[in-house]
Amino acid sequence: MASGLIARWLRGRLATVQDALGAWPSYIDLLVQWLLYILVDQLSRLWVRDDRLWVFGARGGDGFVDNAKYQYLWTVENDSEIRPVFLTKDDETIRTLQSEGYEAYHAHSLRGRLLTLRAGVVCVTQGLRDVQMGATAGATLVQLWHGLPLKTIGWDAEWADQPWPVRQCHRYMAAEIDLVTAPSEAAIDPLSSGLGIDPERFVVTGYPRTDVFDTRVEGAAVIGDGTVEAVKAHADDQPVLFYLPTYRQSGTSFVDALDVEAVGEQLADSDAHLYIKAHPYEPVSAAADHPHVHWLPASVDPYLVLPHADVLVTDYSSVLFDYLTVDRPIVLFAYDREAYVADRGLYVEYETVAPGRIATDTQSLCSALAEAIGAARGASDPHAASRQQLRERFSPVEPGTAAAAVHSQIRTRVLTTDTQQSTGSVDGSSPRRSTGRKQRISDAF
Numbered sequence: 001m002a003s004g005l006i007a008r009w010l011r012g013r014l015a016t017v018q019d020a021l022g023a024w025p026s027y028i029d030l031l032v033q034w035l036l037y038i039l040v041d042q043l044s045r046l047w048v049r050d051d052r053l054w055v056f057g058a059r060g061g062d063g064f065v066d067n068a069k070y071q072y073l074w075t076v077e078n079d080s081e082i083r084p085v086f087l088t089k090d091d092e093t094i095r096t097l098q099s100e101g102y103e104a105y106h107a108h109s110l111r112g113r114l115l116t117l118r119a120g121v122v123c124v125t126q127g128l129r130d131v132q133m134g135a136t137a138g139a140t141l142v143q144l145w146h147g148l149p150l151k152t153i154g155w156d157a158e159w160a161d162q163p164w165p166v167r168q169c170h171r172y173m174a175a176e177i178d179l180v181t182a183p184s185e186a187a188i189d190p191l192s193s194g195l196g197i198d199p200e201r202f203v204v205t206g207y208p209r210t211d212v213f214d215t216r217v218e219g220a221a222v223i224g225d226g227t228v229e230a231v232k233a234h235a236d237d238q239p240v241l242f243y244l245p246t247y248r249q250s251g252t253s254f255v256d257a258l259d260v261e262a263v264g265e266q267l268a269d270s271d272a273h274l275y276i277k278a279h280p281y282e283p284v285s286a287a288a289d290h291p292h293v294h295w296l297p298a299s300v301d302p303y304l305v306l307p308h309a310d311v312l313v314t315d316y317s318s319v320l321f322d323y324l325t326v327d328r329p330i331v332l333f334a335y336d337r338e339a340y341v342a343d344r345g346l347y348v349e350y351e352t353v354a355p356g357r358i359a360t361d362t363q364s365l366c367s368a369l370a371e372a373i374g375a376a377r378g379a380s381d382p383h384a385a386s387r388q389q390l391r392e393r394f395s396p397v398e399p400g401t402a403a404a405a406v407h408s409q410i411r412t413r414v415l416t417t418d419t420q421q422s423t424g425s426v427d428g429s430s431p432r433r434s435t436g437r438k439q440r441i442s443d444a445f
Helices: 004-045 068-080 091-101 108-117 166-176 184-197 208-213 227-235 260-269 300-309 319-326 337-343 361-374 384-394 402-414
Strands: 050-056 083-086 104-106 121-122 138-144 179-182 202-204 238-242 274-277 295-296 311-314 330-332
Touching: 004 166, 004 330, 050 108, 068 121, 068 208, 083 091, 083 108, 091 104, 104 108, 108 227, 108 260, 121 208, 121 402, 138 402, 179 184, 179 300, 179 402, 184 202, 184 384, 202 238, 208 300, 208 402, 227 238, 227 300, 238 300, 238 361, 260 274, 260 295, 260 361, 274 300, 311 319, 311 361, 319 330, 330 361, 361 384
Parallel strands: 050 083, 050 121, 083 104, 121 138, 138 179, 179 202, 238 274, 238 311, 274 295, 311 330
Antiparallel strands: none
């Protein structure tokens, strides 16, 4: 008995040490970029930034995704005075975007760094390492973020346990962010707490990625492999369900928890199809198959699939708040709820934000799916009222308006102070950051 407890304790300690050692390369990269940021901030007085040059990056530079993607595309289509540039570390993404006429470069290439140094506006979804953090000093920094958090983030999750210099970096960089977009007033407190950013810097605009629920976003499908077309084909005459599980660093994988055969048979009885997309940091290499259960590549943009889904299945993911805007059934498959909440923590009681049935095992999941499919087909929907209440609280912005609202907020900050460059603000005080219209530098690079 005692030996077993000791063995489990030792395994736990070993896993903790391994996790800490594995995190150090990222910590070192962050600290180096922080030092570069401070240096660039001191040298930035030697040149002027172009407030009509905006650079965008997302998810650590991994690809063309999330709010940065949709804000970039809206800017390309709607504001010819702005030069939008997308930066990423994925070469295939760059080649595809350039072949379609979009301006995109490697975030860490010479051109990418120079453009970031010149840009008047930098928009990101995770952090400033979505581009090249060190080169962003002096720009107007816009944190588009990537969802209203249900699970704790940042300071309310892992940051407080990180090494002292890393914590200092987080605090310093939080004070540098000029603008944070939020989907609702209710989102500001958890985001401000988790990110450590002054709530006064938040604006309620909605998330640009939700515009897909109202309108066709030009260029949204520029990067794809045809999987979205398969979803559309089923959606034309059969109910389509979309399962988006959240990222789990530990515990039981959703692949092991999902009884594909049982769920598939339930879907077959309802003549419906379920599409599953794992989190990009938790790709699925092998899983059970069924004619009514389909696995999408982790790289697929979920916001290309969501508009075609009649029912959303998720757990603790922020996607449930986005999906509220279309008022369709939502099923929560929280098979590991007790363990997940104990390990990660939530900002609110789970039941208070449940817009549908909470399933914890295969039997309850199949029952919830049958009910949701029936509601999608026009049968009685017992959760319609709760969805409406949650939408008013968490996702009140009409889809199709978010990117325009974000754009307006940024423009107001950087392009309406043309006459204030030499004298500061109109009330005689100095602006917090250089945000006036500057003389455009040559576009030679």
